[in-house]
Amino acid sequence: MTLHQHLPSNPRSIKTRFAIRFLQTLKRLNKNRPISSSLREIHGRYRIVKLAADASMASVVGSRRVWSRALLWKIRNRALRCNSMKRKRIHALRVRRRGGGGHPTRESGFGQANDLRKLVPGGEVMDICSLLDETADYIKCLTTQVQVMRNIADLYTS
């Protein structure tokens, strides 16, 4: 089944760009790794796929948003960590970053903002105003991600 019959109405929208990038990443993944059904392998593949999805999403959005930058930074650090085994240093970095980032919670009405900060990548160092802005963008991107992935899944299984 080809995707050509589903021509997008807006070729530059986030949805189409994400779809294209995600599919490319998936193709690359499938080429590299063989299909196996052992538990550990599947879990590993899940993580890779999720990573691919997040990475493609973030790269589509680009550096315009704080959350996309934070996500890309996290992914790259993770790659660094896996590759160079500099775990100790990265852990120290993470701790330092958490401590130094601070939690600018000013208004009591936004006590739940702390939960939101943990959810949105890169949310720890933002103030409420920009946090809400980032959350809106993040929600939009997540919904497109879900839609695209669901469509792909439907396409490939029917």
Added chain:
Amino acid sequence: MQPCSREMQALNSLLNQQDLQNGQQQISNTHQIHQSHFDPTSSHDDFLDQMLSSLPPSSWPDLPFASNPIGSLAAGHKLQDLSDQFDDQSQSALLVSKLRQHQISGGGAVAGNSPAAAKAFLLQQQLLLSRGLSAGGLRSPTGAGDSGILQMPLSLGTGEGFDGSQNNVVDGSSFKSPNLGGEGSVEALYNGFSGSLHGTGQASSQAQHFHHPQVQNFGAPATAMNQAPPASGSAEGGAPSQPRQRVRARRGQATDPHSIAERLRRERIAERMKALQELVPNANKTDKASMLDEIIDYVKFLQLQVKVLSMSRLGGAAAVAPLVADMSSEGSGDCLQGNGGRSCNAAQTASSSNDTMTVTEHQVAKLMEEDMGSAMQYLQGKGLCLMPISLATAISTATCHSRNTIATNPLLGSNGEGGPSSPSMSVLTVQSATMGNGSGDASVKDATSVSKP
């Protein structure tokens, strides 16, 4: 000075409104509007058009405001009420429209009751001057006074002729004032007032005296007015307001910069929340805290969906095992609860047989006798759900015919558990098709059946 107190209030409010309006650029269009709406009924209107056309747009904020109480007292009060009610932006637009009307009617009103209006006008001018003098800055209050006073003859002039009335005295004196400048103008005004107050008898002579200067001064006052109002516009923020506050705030709002910043921040947050409300479904909550909760839940739900979808892409149902712990602990109230458990069992279904099913059934039956809740929890832990037999049979028959995602849809309704992506579902439905028959027979007695979705 009882009757003057109200006027003073009106004047105060209007002059302070001037401070507010000075920064706004929206009155630039009043210039054109004013001209277009002005019906030149007489030669006096031509004079006025000349005057008005020569004025720069920036002068408008000062002139109309000051002229209105002088044109008609009621207008001043109206404006005060208006200014208190509306926003800056809408205020200016509304005031512009009102001012046009007042401008046009002011001339008429003055024409109607000229003596009274003139007297009231003179009293107001006196108040203006006295206030301006007491403020200490003579230049700018005279600028304000000038602008106010200058406009008055214009409006008054529209109503009647330039000869033979008290107004003309004031006209002449005020026209003279910008030429004299500074303190001299104030004194000249005072002289003019005192002269005019004495009686109308002198008015005619003075009118003639001033008539010519009026005609000649049309060019000069125009330019002077050009200079004075902008100067007054800029200086009014300084001199008359130095003894008072910088910006007269609207009713019920503070004026120090901290609270203004606070207000801006709150407004920004409010508009962001509104934008979020549109994105998140079930956004009918008006409370900020509950809205935030809703947002948090929705973000969690979306992230979960991405996780599940990415897993199903590989058909790796077993990889969802770590999610089961998340699922049971999270209250993410949407459909994916128990989904992880279900697909977790998919790996088992490949090798499972009816034995496990019957064992499970017995256990569930035992638990149900004691406590429904624990039974449900046990089932959820196994990744199973309870559904009516009719539904189970329907599903099994449906899945027998097609392995499509269509089969997942009836399952969405079962016990509020939603369907994950199709690959894992298709695997399970095949199993359930075979299992369903067996379990259907076994549990015919029960009202419900335990079945693998």
